[in-house]
Amino acid sequence: MSTDLHHTPEHDATERPAPEPASVTASPRAAVLHDLVIDWFGAHARDLPWRRPDAGAWSVMVSEFMLQQTPVARVLPVHEQWLARWPRPADLAAESPGEAVRAWGRLGYPRRALRLHAAAGAIAQRHGGEVPHEHAELLALPGVGEYTAAAVASFAYGRRHTVLDTNVRRVFARVVTGVAHPPNATTAAERRTAASLLPADEATAARWAAATMELGALVCTARSPQCGQCPVAALCAWRLAGSPPHEGPPRRGQTYAGTDRQVRGRLLAVLRASPGPVPQAALDAVWHEPVQRARALDGLVEDGLVEPLAHGVYRLPA
DNA sequence: AAAACGTGGCT
DNA sequence: TAGCCAAGTTT
Numbered sequence: 001m002s003t004d005l006h007h008t009p010e011h012d013a014t015e016r017p018a019p020e021p022a023s024v025t026a027s028p029r030a031a032v033l034h035d036l037v038i039d040w041f042g043a044h045a046r047d048l049p050w051r052r053p054d055a056g057a058w059s060v061m062v063s064e065f066m067l068q069q070t071p072v073a074r075v076l077p078v079h080e081q082w083l084a085r086w087p088r089p090a091d092l093a094a095e096s097p098g099e100a101v102r103a104w105g106r107l108g109y110p111r112r113a114l115r116l117h118a119a120a121g122a123i124a125q126r127h128g129g130e131v132p133h134e135h136a137e138l139l140a141l142p143g144v145g146e147y148t149a150a151a152v153a154s155f156a157y158g159r160r161h162t163v164l165d166t167n168v169r170r171v172f173a174r175v176v177t178g179v180a181h182p183p184n185a186t187t188a189a190e191r192r193t194a195a196s197l198l199p200a201d202e203a204t205a206a207r208w209a210a211a212t213m214e215l216g217a218l219v220c221t222a223r224s225p226q227c228g229q230c231p232v233a234a235l236c237a238w239r240l241a242g243s244p245p246h247e248g249p250p251r252r253g254q255t256y257a258g259t260d261r262q263v264r265g266r267l268l269a270v271l272r273a274s275p276g277p278v279p280q281a282a283l284d285a286v287w288h289e290p291v292q293r294a295r296a297l298d299g300l301v302e303d304g305l306v307e308p309l310a311h312g313v314y315r316l317p318a
Numbered sequence: 319a320a321a322a323c324g325t326g327g328c329t
Numbered sequence: 330t331a332g333c334c335a336a337g338t339t340t
Contacts, residue, residue: 067336074326074335108324115338145338165336185319213336222334223329253332256324265324303323 033175033232034199034208040231041211044218048072049079050155051210057131057156059083064148064155065116070107072217078105090129092120098316101305102272110268114304114317115143133157154209160202162194163209167216172197174220178237180246181222263287263296271306271316280312 049055050063062082066075082103086092092100097117104113119141123131131152132138138149150161169182172193182190199205219226227233227243238244256262266286271278287293297314300306307317 064336069323069335069337070325071327071335106325108326109337111323112338143338147337151336163336166334167336217336251333254323254334259322261323261325268324299323 029235030197033197033235034204036231037211037215038204038207041207041214045210045214046072046218049076049083057152058087058089060156061119061131061148061152062116064151065112065119065143066107068112068148069109074107078103078107086120088129089120089123089131092117093124096316096318097304098307098318101268101316105272106269108265110305111303112143118142119144131156133159135159135161151209154206158203158206160198160205161209162191162198163213164190164194165213165216167213167220168194168209169216170222171212171216171220174225174238175232175236178241178244180238180244181251184249184251260292260296260299263292264300267293267297267300268305271314274315277309277313277315280314283314 045051048063050059059079063075063079066079066082082092085103086095095117097114100113100117101110104110107113122141123129127137132141133153135149135153138144138152139146144152147163147165150163151165153159154161154163164186166182169186169190172190173179173182176193176197197208199208215230215232219230227236227239230236233239263286267283270282270286274282283297284290284293287296297306301308301314304317306314308314
């Protein structure tokens with residue numbers, strides 16, 4: 001079946017200080033896979049602002065923060081506004097965190113705005129204003145986890161990293177493992193698969209990362225995969241197995257209505273809409289239940305998303 | 319390691 | 330309609 005797709009483990013550049021193994025001979029099937037997906041990418045990749053030749057590392061980094069759990073279509077306009085307003089990390093760092101939260105708009109998970117603002121500050125202070133090249137340095141920035149560090153290093157600087165996001169995980173689950181969906185949490189086996197398939201050549205690896213992600217986003221989608229358009233349908237383990245349905249525990253579901261998250265969202269929406277401080281009464285109006293409302297507001301203050309002023313007045317953090 | 323953390327479009 | 334899903338990170 002697909003066993004020879006992953007018989008030549010290579011090292012992820014995540015372990016960069018260690019000597020890079022001389023180009024291990026990739027299996028012929030892996031090489032074919034690389035070519036098919038990368039060629040497909042060349043013909044079908046979307047023209048996204050953060051992928052253009054003139055896009056800098058900062059543009060890439062802003063996009064990666066915004067794209068965490070948020071669809072491309074919603075990110076596009078906000079990303080454009082951010083880059084126009086804050087063309088460099090130092091520009092954002094010079095603003096108040098509250099302005100970052102306000103400009104985040106309705107992208108969701110506004111703590112990302114706070115973390116991106118803090119990351120910009122760290123970049124301005126510790127990295128001379130330039131987005132760092134090293135995976136470890138990126139990982140040390142607030143809001144940057146394993147995925148985002150690899151994505152920025154790979155997409156912005158062409159470095160060799162396993163970029164394992166939900167799209168890539170799904171592509172590998174199907175093409176390599178032969179199942180409909182990846183596990184709920186990333187496993188060591190998935191990391192091994194990704195590492196074994198990572199092209200030895202740095203530039204090719206970066207291209208492969210973007211290409212597999214795009215394939216998952218456009219063709220090998222979660223709901224209704226377009227296998228008829230897939231460049232690797234002929235060697236996809238899942239297809240060859242007859243496209244069996246998902247087995248095992250139900251996929252991660254999220255409840256929202258009635259949760260603290262919903263209340264937080266409403267409270268913050270009021271704060272964002274107001275240019276200045278907001279009286280308690282305006283916040284009280286968003287949710288009927290006082291205990292939950294107070295808990296949500298406390299949480300926002302705790303997170304640094306809201307700043308309490310004297311006598312029951314609140315605002316976005318200055 | 320499980321759960322919290324927003325928002326909106328699609329089926 | 331109700332649930333699924335979207336380039337995850339943090340605690």
